Amino acid sequence: MAVQMKTKTVTFAEAINEAIRLEMRRNPRVFLMGEDVAGGATLEHLEEDEAWGGVLGVTKGLVQEFGRERIRDTPISESAYIGAAVGAAATGMVPIAELMFCSFIGSCMDSLLNQSSKIRYMFGGKASIPMVVRTIIGGGFRAAAQHAQTLYPIFAHIPGLKVVAASNPADAKGLLTAALRDGNPVIFCEHIALYQIKGEIPEGEYVVPIGKAAVTREGKDVTLVGVSMTARHALAAAEELAKDGIDAEVVDLRTISPLDETTILNSVAKTGRLVVADESNPVCGLATHIAGIVASKGFSSLHAPVGLVTPPHSPVPFSPVLEDAYLPSPEKIVAAARAVCGK
Amino acid sequence: MAVQMKTKTVTFAEAINEAIRLEMRRNPRVFLMGEDVAGGATLEHLEEDEAWGGVLGVTKGLVQEFGRERIRDTPISESAYIGAAVGAAATGMVPIAELMFCSFIGSCMDSLLNQSSKIRYMFGGKASIPMVVRTIIGGGFRAAAQHAQTLYPIFAHIPGLKVVAASNPADAKGLLTAALRDGNPVIFCEHIALYQIKGEIPEGEYVVPIGKAAVTREGKDVTLVGVSMTARHALAAAEELAKDGIDAEVVDLRTISPLDETTILNSVAKTGRLVVADESNPVCGLATHIAGIVASKGFSSLHAPVGLVTPPHSPVPFSPVLEDAYLPSPEKIVAAARAVCGK
Amino acid sequence: MNIDRDTVLKLYETMVTIRDFETRVKDEFARGRIPGFVHLYAGEEAVATGVCASLKEGDTITSTHRGHGHCIAKGCDVDGMMAEIFGKATGLCKGKGGSMHIADVSKGMLGANGIVGGGPPLACGAALSAKMRGSDNVCICFFGDGAAEQGTFHESLNLAAIWKLPVVFVAENNGFAESTPVSYHCAIENIADRAAGYGIPGASIDGMDVLAVYEAAQEAINRARKGLGPSLLECKTYRYHGHFEGDQQLYKTDELQQKMMAHDAIKNLHETGIQQGLATAQDFDAIDARVQQKIEGAVAFADRSPYPELSELDTDVYIVAVS
Amino acid sequence: MNIDRDTVLKLYETMVTIRDFETRVKDEFARGRIPGFVHLYAGEEAVATGVCASLKEGDTITSTHRGHGHCIAKGCDVDGMMAEIFGKATGLCKGKGGSMHIADVSKGMLGANGIVGGGPPLACGAALSAKMRGSDNVCICFFGDGAAEQGTFHESLNLAAIWKLPVVFVAENNGFAESTPVSYHCAIENIADRAAGYGIPGASIDGMDVLAVYEAAQEAINRARKGLGPSLLECKTYRYHGHFEGDQQLYKTDELQQKMMAHDAIKNLHETGIQQGLATAQDFDAIDARVQQKIEGAVAFADRSPYPELSELDTDVYIVAVS
Ligand SMILES: Cc1ncc(C[n+]2csc(CCOP(=O)(O)OP(=O)(O)O)c2C)c(N)n1
Ligand SMILES: Cc1ncc(C[n+]2csc(CCOP(=O)(O)OP(=O)(O)O)c2C)c(N)n1
Numbered sequence A, B: 001m002a003v004q005m006k007t008k009t010v011t012f013a014e015a016i017n018e019a020i021r022l023e024m025r026r027n028p029r030v031f032l033m034g035e036d037v038a039g040g041a042t043l044e045h046l047e048e049d050e051a052w053g054g055v056l057g058v059t060k061g062l063v064q065e066f067g068r069e070r071i072r073d074t075p076i077s078e079s080a081y082i083g084a085a086v087g088a089a090a091t092g093m094v095p096i097a098e099l100m101f102c103s104f105i106g107s108c109m110d111s112l113l114n115q116s117s118k119i120r121y122m123f124g125g126k127a128s129i130p131m132v133v134r135t136i137i138g139g140g141f142r143a144a145a146q147h148a149q150t151l152y153p154i155f156a157h158i159p160g161l162k163v164v165a166a167s168n169p170a171d172a173k174g175l176l177t178a179a180l181r182d183g184n185p186v187i188f189c190e191h192i193a194l195y196q197i198k199g200e201i202p203e204g205e206y207v208v209p210i211g212k213a214a215v216t217r218e219g220k221d222v223t224l225v226g227v228s229m230t231a232r233h234a235l236a237a238a239e240e241l242a243k244d245g246i247d248a249e250v251v252d253l254r255t256i257s258p259l260d261e262t263t264i265l266n267s268v269a270k271t272g273r274l275v276v277a278d279e280s281n282p283v284c285g286l287a288t289h290i291a292g293i294v295a296s297k298g299f300s301s302l303h304a305p306v307g308l309v310t311p312p313h314s315p316v317p318f319s320p321v322l323e324d325a326y327l328p329s330p331e332k333i334v335a336a337a338r339a340v341c342g343k
Numbered sequence C, D: 001m002n003i004d005r006d007t008v009l010k011l012y013e014t015m016v017t018i019r020d021f022e023t024r025v026k027d028e029f030a031r032g033r034i035p036g037f038v039h040l041y042a043g044e045e046a047v048a049t050g051v052c053a054s055l056k057e058g059d060t061i062t063s064t065h066r067g068h069g070h071c072i073a074k075g076c077d078v079d080g081m082m083a084e085i086f087g088k089a090t091g092l093c094k095g096k097g098g099s100m101h102i103a104d105v106s107k108g109m110l111g112a113n114g115i116v117g118g119g120p121p122l123a124c125g126a127a128l129s130a131k132m133r134g135s136d137n138v139c140i141c142f143f144g145d146g147a148a149e150q151g152t153f154h155e156s157l158n159l160a161a162i163w164k165l166p167v168v169f170v171a172e173n174n175g176f177a178e179s180t181p182v183s184y185h186c187a188i189e190n191i192a193d194r195a196a197g198y199g200i201p202g203a204s205i206d207g208m209d210v211l212a213v214y215e216a217a218q219e220a221i222n223r224a225r226k227g228l229g230p231s232l233l234e235c236k237t238y239r240y241h242g243h244f245e246g247d248q249q250l251y252k253t254d255e256l257q258q259k260m261m262a263h264d265a266i267k268n269l270h271e272t273g274i275q276q277g278l279a280t281a282q283d284f285d286a287i288d289a290r291v292q293q294k295i296e297g298a299v300a301f302a303d304r305s306p307y308p309e310l311s312e313l314d315t316d317v318y319i320v321a322v323s
């Protein structure tokens, strides 16, 4: 963007915290609820700045400014409080519900599958559900099969939901702000291994539009598509590929649904080659979805098989050696890119 | 198959009923539970043959032979009884849990997402979960957004589950029998609009292997892939296409996970063209998955863009005119096939 | 409790509207003019009617698959309802929802719900919203006896209790969940007794007696309005027809059916009204006639309305950015 | 209740094994040798120990994220446990599960569970299986106070009650769900009072008193074995360490921590055993020494064990067709 903005360096977690803070200041209808999002509710001895602020501290400090009505600890009742977010959204509020880990969707799927996503359509457009579900995705923390999943394909499959996953602090701030103004249910996916990553973010109000991918590196030989952590891996892979004389273009999806097919197809039209790197499981996942879209809508530009870099069709293993082998990496993307470039 | 078998003509629903009956006779560990699968539990005046036998009567009559211990009515507590199926399977039983409509997965997702599918892996291969979840998929009954979904992409995305969807009575019988002997959690999807369709089934024991697609029509110009109802639509479309001189090969997937990639790729290698028809929603659904697999593993055989025939990215509408427009149909497959064949 | 003439006539009119609406839906379904699954509320009129009579502007309700009665009691337009059930463009949901998803958020009717147990969390949210917005509005959560075995029931009662949310949970115990008797699916006799597990008031009442429902609901609603938190009200009732249209109901005995129909809520109110001198037979007849006309009009409206345009297929999935 | 010497020593040994195991895991975690999230059971030993002491061959348990204590009490091998927590190939789950998924089905330990509320449905299933297979085995379902607000708790208690399943639901009420006090997240004081909502026995007991737990659990287990159905046993207990390793626990006061640690289950049993002349200090010392060795051995075993081969990555997802 050409506009000059004052920036500052913060972590991904801080960027999320700031987006919530600014939006809660701007819009009194926004509030946050989830397990321990403030922490230690009703404990008199606990100073507000000692409270957890979420299991990984991402929302720490918000309760001091907004109080416990608007930063609201919940019981471990995901069905009730995420469903309550839907009811609140239908009646004038803009809730942010934290689903601690996306794997816990198992405990509250109905609220997303059959309620928030479908109400507007089922009611003939006469209701809207402006809410955001913040949730942790991704591996690398040895959190194993029930805590390290990357389930956005399931969310993206559901019409009526939007699905977002930033790869850097600035996008995190801008996309979360956009999500809170979107008017639709938005699933905001936060990769656990990104929280401590630092980057520049614009000060003050900052919006990154939902539904627009970013070309984070221009190149002419092959398109590398990634999102969240794999968007970073793709950039690292591109640097490595440059050493081999392969000039990769990198597309950071930022939004998974609605998918910015145009940016992907334009890039493939230029490069003729595609590698998709994704941390979700491979069957009916994001990687084959994108490959399928290109095979359908961009077939004539494709000059080589699409390269797919995903975990295997297995749960996330615990042991560090296995988890490392499980996850996508820059090296795997490099190998896939070389293969599709015939080098 | 070359073997001579005695056959009889039954409906799809009767074929399912028979598979359960035969397997329950053979294996005392098999039992069925779900809402009203027998019907009218504890009502003294009710004759067993007057009991519902499931919301659409599919399991009618089983309670007479097997009694109410093994054909077990449940409360409307999907989390508890489908989770109980997992616990029972881990400890020596082979439960069939009926999830009346697949949309109700919202109420019990954890048992499939985090328990049944992952236990074997998480426990290092030292447990197995031999269970079947029977569930209704599909539209055509004006059942609207919360009852007419086709959610197998969500199931297929989950490693550790197998997912099956027959298109005719014989496959229904054979695949359900196979599912009950598989040793893994299998989601058996029954299309609501198939139940009354009739077909020949072999008498007695009959097993159709899980993981093998069927080429239900041979052809050389284009491969039409479908599953469940769309496998039938694809056959109908092929007849229509034949009139135009387009010789279509039809692949009925039968199993969605593990997907029989070999049969698909072999067919595309022969025809060079592919249309995938699927009733699930288009984003991270089955159609783009198959297209993506072919773009990755069968790219060199592909001579044209992959044709995708799916509903739009929207919930299932109620009004008959809208639902008819929403669903895949032979006509839409014909149009897509013509397009990829350049005619 | 003092009931006046206006209240009696209002309750009567609502109940008769529901009854006639449902009876007509049944006929139209049998004639093949209504698509899909239809669950009728006939027999249970006293519950929705008695509860909603104490609601005011801004109050909300959540409903179930058996939602027509709730809609009518909450003031939804019967023309739009009938058109919706017919799948017409003029329906409350433009024909996209149908019987199981009929809704009018502008009237505080947050939707029938095809998911058993789908309503309670939504009700908590609507109540939380009312509370956070500083209103004294309440939300009524209608649900069936079968839904009392869903996890969402438990989670929602606990959440509403700890947050003192203005919700009244109304269990419509009609004795059956599909063909399964409540005595089988529920471990205890009175669903209301579960209130103790959440430290909130619970009461089991005769759900065929609209005045009893009116009274008990008013108390719970007032409590909620005052910020004293949720209640659980169990109304023992009965559905006259099948679980859905097409159900042969063999799981009911004739004795049961006759006994319950003899205790009909509309007939009861009719009798009580006249006995207590609150209304005359003529008053009731006038209502009967008016309602009949109204339902006739609704069917005619639905009938002459067009089906939705195909362009409606993928609209209304998302709202266009509001900011 | 009559407690004999053998029982005292057995209970003591199990509790000390858990305590020492957890203390060592804490150290090893601090030294960076244990990956992932680790939730320690120290402080709560009396619950798993007192309950599992009455189990027999074929009985099963379901557990939670805080599962090491349940494993040990159910007889899992500590070498295999420690190796699992280290992520080694010799672990109970070949290193694929880790602390949150540690299991040994051959011992009836149906797995720690990373999903709060994941256990109760599984327990119903294991109990149903025991019943259908004609055994008199039971299943114990351990769960935290926080899990009592999950829908699965409610559904499972109702299901177990109507089917008279041989399950004992054991609520480990340690006062907190992460940093949230039970007094906030739960609408009532005693989780056991919810038993009435399912028509089953419920009792709240001192979960720091292993003999009290032993006694109450035995009664519930016997009831289940006899086919009389489920019970809900709430054990008031306390965790000594953070929710997980790394938690600073500022939500606890020093007073609370000291009060609860003064009421330590192991110390209590030690004192009672000697006072009542059931065991001597030497008996206990011998156990202490033996356990210390055992834990030392477990760490050494874990330490020298190899990590899994990369070929393990996608094995064990499916069982190869059994037929
Ligand atoms: C989650 C879910 N499970 C099952 C069903 C199927 N179903 C629809 S209505 C019904 C019975 C509901 O019983 P109850 O709550 O007593 O309401 P009633 O029909 O008696 O009004 C069932 C099982 C459903 N719609 N949703
Ligand atoms: C479905 C689900 N929601 C949330 C979590 C995150 N979580 C893990 S442990 C825990 C607290 C559990 O509290 P409690 O049940 O009291 O057990 P305790 O940790 O005290 O032993 C939470 C919220 C989870 N693992 N699963």
Ligand SMILES: [Mg+2]
Residues within 6 Å of the ligand: C144, C145, C146, C172, C173, C174, C175, C176, C177, C178
């Ligand atoms: Mg009912």
Ligand SMILES: [Mg+2]
Residues within 6 Å of the ligand: D144, D145, D146, D172, D173, D174, D175, D176, D177, D178
């Ligand atoms: Mg706790």
